[in-house]
Each structure stands twice: as C-alpha cells, then as structure tokens.
Amino acid sequence: MIQIKRFIDKLAYLDSKNVKDVVLNINDARGLRDEISKLLIDLKDNENNKSTMPDVLKVEIKGGTFK
Numbered sequence: 001m002i003q004i005k006r007f008i009d010k011l012a013y014l015d016s017k018n019v020k021d022v023v024l025n026i027n028d029a030r031g032l033r034d035e036i037s038k039l040l041i042d043l044k045d046n047e048n049n050k051s052t053m054p055d056v057l058k059v060e061i062k063g064g065t066f067k
Contacts, residue, residue, distance in 0.1 A: 003031035 006028065014022060024032070 001035060003028065003035045007032050 007024075011022065
C-alpha cells in the first residue's frame, strides 16, 4: 500500500500547487500498478469465498441436565 499512499500524497501536493499534469517515473508507475492489481485480486477472491459460505449460520446450545 506504500505506492498507493505515495500516489495520493503526490496528487494532494500537486493539487495544492495547482499543477495540471502528473508525471510518474516508470518504477513508481509499476509499483502502483502492482498494488492495484493485488487489491483487485484480493477483492475477487473475497467475493468468491463469500459466495461459497452460507448466509445463515445456525447455532444450537444445549445445557444438558441441571440438578
């Protein structure tokens, strides 16, 4: 998430200076791409796992016999 944070910070700084263009070097661009790709993959995996889990979970508690 470091690259995404750097990108957001860079945009905030440039926006405060009223700069119209954003330029990333190739290493920053690759890092940003990789982090966004990982987030999208994680999101897709979570959606797939959620659909296989039951929506309702039944819990039964039995106290047995009390004397």
